[in-house]
Amino acid sequence: MNLALMDMRRHYGKFAGATVGVGLLLAIVLIMNGIYRGNVADGVWLIDNTGSDLWIVEKGRGGPFNEQSRMPQDSYRSVAAVPGVARAAPFISYTVQRQVGDRERQFTIIGYDIFDGLGGPRGLVAGRPIERAHYQAVADTKLGLKPGQKLTLGLHQYTIVGLIKGGVDAAGNPLLYLALPDAQEVLYDLDNEALLRSRANTLARLQAAGLGSEQARRLLPLFEGTSRTINAVLVHLTPGSDTEAVAEHIRQWLHYNVYTTAQERTLLIEGKLKKMGTVLKLFRALLIVVAVVIISLLIYVLTIEKLRSIATLKLMGAANRVIVSLILQQSMVVTLGAFALAYTFAQLAQPHFPRTLVMLPQETFITFLVILAGGVLASTLGIVQALRTPARMALGG
Amino acid sequence: MDQEVLRVEGLRKVFGSGAQAIEALKGIDLSVRSGELAALLGPSGSGKSTLLLSIALIELPSSGRVVIEGKEVFKDGRVHTDVRRLRRERIGFIFQQHNLIPFANARDNIALALTLNGAATAAARRRADELLEYLEIAHRARALPAEMSGGEQQRIAIGRALANSPPIIFADEPTASLDTERGHRVMELLRRIARERRSAVITVTHDQRMIEGFDTVCHLVDGRLQSA
Numbered sequence: 298m299n300l301a302l303m304d305m306r307r308h309y310g311k312f313a314g315a316t317v318g319v320g321l322l323l324a325i326v327l328i329m330n331g332i333y334r335g336n337v338a339d340g341v342w343l344i345d346n347t348g349s350d351l352w353i354v355e356k357g358r359g360g361p362f363n364e365q366s367r368m369p370q371d372s373y374r375s376v377a378a379v380p381g382v383a384r385a386a387p388f389i390s391y392t393v394q395r396q397v398g399d400r401e402r403q404f405t406i407i408g409y410d411i412f413d414g415l416g417g418p419r420g421l422v423a424g425r426p427i428e429r430a431h432y433q434a435v436a437d438t439k440l441g442l443k444p445g446q447k448l449t450l451g452l453h454q455y456t457i458v459g460l461i462k463g464g465v466d467a468a469g470n471p472l473l474y475l476a477l478p479d480a481q482e483v484l485y486d487l488d489n490e491a492l493l494r495s496r497a498n499t500l501a502r503l504q505a506a507g508l509g510s511e512q513a514r515r516l517l518p519l520f521e522g523t524s525r526t527i528n529a530v531l532v533h534l535t536p537g538s539d540t541e542a543v544a545e546h547i548r549q550w551l552h553y554n555v556y557t558t559a560q561e562r563t564l565l566i567e568g569k570l571k572k573m574g575t576v577l578k579l580f581r582a583l584l585i586v587v588a589v590v591i592i593s594l595l596i597y598v599l600t601i602e603k604l605r606s607i608a609t610l611k612l613m614g615a616a617n618r619v620i621v622s623l624i625l626q627q628s629m630v631v632t633l634g635a636f637a638l639a640y641t642f643a644q645l646a647q648p649h650f651p652r653t654l655v656m657l658p659q660e661t662f663i664t665f666l667v668i669l670a671g672g673v674l675a676s677t678l679g680i681v682q683a684l685r686t687p688a689r690m691a692l693g694g
Numbered sequence: 695m696d697q698e699v700l701r702v703e704g705l706r707k708v709f710g711s712g713a714q715a716i717e718a719l720k721g722i723d724l725s726v727r728s729g730e731l732a733a734l735l736g737p738s739g740s741g742k743s744t745l746l747l748s749i750a751l752i753e754l755p756s757s758g759r760v761v762i763e764g765k766e767v768f769k770d771g772r773v774h775t776d777v778r779r780l781r782r783e784r785i786g787f788i789f790q791q792h793n794l795i796p797f798a799n800a801r802d803n804i805a806l807a808l809t810l811n812g813a814a815t816a817a818a819r820r821r822a823d824e825l826l827e828y829l830e831i832a833h834r835a836r837a838l839p840a841e842m843s844g845g846e847q848q849r850i851a852i853g854r855a856l857a858n859s860p861p862i863i864f865a866d867e868p869t870a871s872l873d874t875e876r877g878h879r880v881m882e883l884l885r886r887i888a889r890e891r892r893s894a895v896i897t898v899t900h901d902q903r904m905i906e907g908f909d910t911v912c913h914l915v916d917g918r919l920q921s922a
Contacts, residue, residue: 298802298809298818300795307797307838609793612752613854614782615810688752691793692743692866 300619301626308599315595316631320638322588323668326581327643330664331654333577338655340467340565343390343407344558347416349531351544352556353385359554361390361528362467362561363568368553370477373530376553379546381538386415387527389480392470395450397440404440405466406450406473408480408527416531418474424459430476432456437464437471448473450483467569469652481525585671588635592675596628600679607683608690617684624679632672636665696727698764699861699894700749705758707741707748707917718744720917722758726910728861729892731885733905736914742898745914746864749896750785751777763861782811786855786893790867792847794839800850801826801835807857818857825853829883845876852883856891863887865897869904877904 305312343362344352352361353368353376360366370387377385389408394401409416411427418426418435424444427433434455436442442457449455455475464472475483499520503513530553534543544555556564566574600607607620640661647654702724709716718741726732736742747753749760751768760768762784767775781787786807794803801822808818826832829849839847848868855863865884869877881897881904888895888909897905905911913920 298806298815300798300806303795303802304797605793606795606797609789609795610810611778612781612787612793613807613810614778614780616778619810689747691787692747692752692789 299626300623301630304599304603304623305627305630311595311599312627312631315591316634316638319588319591319631319635320642322584322591323635323639323664324642324646326584326588326664326668327639327656327661328646328650328654329577329581329584330660331643331647331650331656332652333574334655334657334660335653336467336469336570336573337566339465339469339653340570341562342463342465343467343472344561344565346419346464347388347531348419348533349388349415349558350534350540351532351547352558352561353530353532353547353551353553354528354556356552356554359564359568361388362565366528366554367526368528368530370525370527372551372553373527375551376530376532376547379543379551381534381543381546382532383535384413384415384533386410386413386531387477388416388529388531389477389484389527390466391484391528392466392468393450393483397442397448402440402471403468404437404471404473405468406475406480406483408475408477408484411476415533418459418461418464418472420461421459422462424457426459427474427476428458431479433458433476434479435459435461435474437473438462439465439471440473451486451488453479453482455479463653465653467565477527481527485526585667588668589671589675592628592631592635592672593678595631596624596676596679597682599627600624600683604683604686605691607686608688611686611688612691620683621680624683625673625676628672628676628679629669632668632675636668696729696892698725699728699762700724700726700896701759701761702749703759703761705745705748705760706756707744707753708756718917719748719755722917722919724749724912724919726862726894726896728894729888730894730910731888731908732894732896732910732912733908734896734898734912734914735900735902735905737900740914741917742900742914743866746866746896746898750781750787750864751775782807783858784860784862786858786860786863788848788851788855788863788865788868790870792839792844792851792871794847794850794854796839799836799838800831800842800846800853803839803850804853804857807854811858821857822853825856828856829853843876844872845879848872848876848880849883852880852887856887856893859891859893861893863893863895865895867898867900869899869901874903877901881905 354360354366355368358364358366373385373387376382387410392405394403427435432453432455434457436457438460444457446457447454499517500513503516540557547553547555702722705719705722707719709718722745734742748755751773757770801819804822804825805818808821809815826835831846831849834842834846869880884895885907887893
């Protein structure tokens with residue numbers, strides 16, 4: 298005869314309500330687990346799918362993803378000459394927010410050397426790679442574009458020639474691959490109005506410095522910024538070469554920062570993703586505490602309501618384990634029911650969630666164990682109260 | 695000859711200590727035989743419930759001796775038995791407020807006493823059905839306490855007290871929450887139980903009208919027992 302279930306049947310509404318409430322809280326915990334792991338997966342996707350052995354960035358910079366790094370475009374040629382380097386290619390990456398179809402979308406443009414191919418899109422799910430130096434693009438499916446569709450960026454239209462799937466930056470923005478000169482143009486070139494304003498401004502400053510109108514006009518091209526910069530140089534090493542030795546050579550002789558793929562991953566996870574990870578961990582901990590407090594209060598209140606029954610059971614000679622089991626079972630039913638609900642909810646939400654959710658089975662299991670321990674802890678208050686209840690409480694007079 | 699099932703000798707209960715000490719029981723001697731129907735009468739505050747609690751070792755006596763079925767269970771401040779087991783197996787309780795488990799139906803309230811004593815659920819429910827028949831309330835087997843009248847609830851409480859066929863049944867003001875007619879019916883039932891099942895029934899009451907036909911009537915006045 299299960300007293301716990303009998304009581305739960307009688308207080309069905311309270312238990313169902315609490316289970317659903319706690320279940321939704323735990324669903325948020327599981328989704329937060331998924332968001333963090335999804336962020337890590339998104340964050341390293343580009344690093345893992347670029348196929349570079351070394352990432353070379355501006356000296357003193359943690360780029361190209363954690364902070365901006367600007368290098369002369371030609372720098373890849375000097376890297377290519379380093380012993381042990383098989384291929385070196387320029388790379389550019391930046392996030393933009395532009396009109397795609399009928400709405401504003403944020404996405405990251407990757408510019409790469411289409412003739413070398415290093416840093417370009419891999420594993421196309423539709424179409425083909427970029428084959429011409431200009432006005433072609435490969436997009437991630439998340440952007441909702443189809444091969445053959447046109448996309449306007451700046452002054453030009455780009456034709457989507459291929460699609461990749463799952464290509465995102467560390468913030469989960471879909472990727473758009475362009476040939477390097479196109480990417481540079483989209484990033485650096487000003488629109489006509491801005492260009493005219495910039496030129497007028499420069500002319501005015503030159504004339505204010507004492508130059509005549511004609512002299513200032515002749516000098517004007519020298520004062521216009523160049524778009525011939527890149528963010529990083531990607532390197533493929535020759536087979537058998539010592540990665541650390543090549544990296545050290547580049548650091549010493551070319552004065553750049555050099556990261557291996559593993560270091561670049563660590564840099565991203567420990568840098569850009571660390572704060573988000575810490576915040577998510579804090580929220581997860583808080584939500585678990587809130588869930589445990591809710592279960593504790595529910596079990597405590599229901600125990601208080603049952604004190605006379607518990608005293609009666611003691612008077613009838615019920616062993617302490619019967620009373621402990623009554624309270625513990627109810628706590629476990631709420632905890633396990635809530636977790637089952639949370640798991641189902643998180644699984645159903647996963648495909649429709651706006652960010653990548655990666656739910657690792659071992660992490661879900663650890664969360665389950667933590668919540669199970671929380672459920673046991675939650676019943677402690679009620680159990681202590683029940684055990685302290687004297688049998689004489691059942692008697693009047 | 696019915697054997698003695700309960701002997702109480704020089705039972706004292708003192709609450710508090712020093713100048714604040716209150717002696718609620720002042721050396722009670724009592725003997726009850728199986729099948730005997732005994733009433734403890736007394737005004738409110740006379741120590742009736744304290745005596746019941748002390749004999750059942752719910753409230754530990756300060757001194758004296760309690761013997762149940764020839765076994766000394768308490769002597770001079772020391773308990774010589776497993777109290778919970780004693781209550782499960784040898785004592786049945788009937789309370790003023792019935793104290794049924796509100797989330798269990800009538801049948802399970804009775805069966806519960808048996809399962810606490812180690813009986814399997816199915817066997818306990820069969821025995822509960824027999825008792826419900828005996829108490830003429832089988833038609834309410836599936837009703838929750840909240841769906842029953844006070845008289846029906848008290849019958850279920852009596853069934854629960856009888857479930858393990860204990861040699862002693864303590865009833866603490868069993869008619870206090872019932873009207874006179876229902877109160878008389880409950881008392882008649884207790885008389886029948888003592889007669890037919892040979893349990894010693896010790897009833898605490900303050901209502902003299904309810905003790906008609908009792909074998910023994912003891913008056914408790916200021917913590918002392920006076921036989922009628």
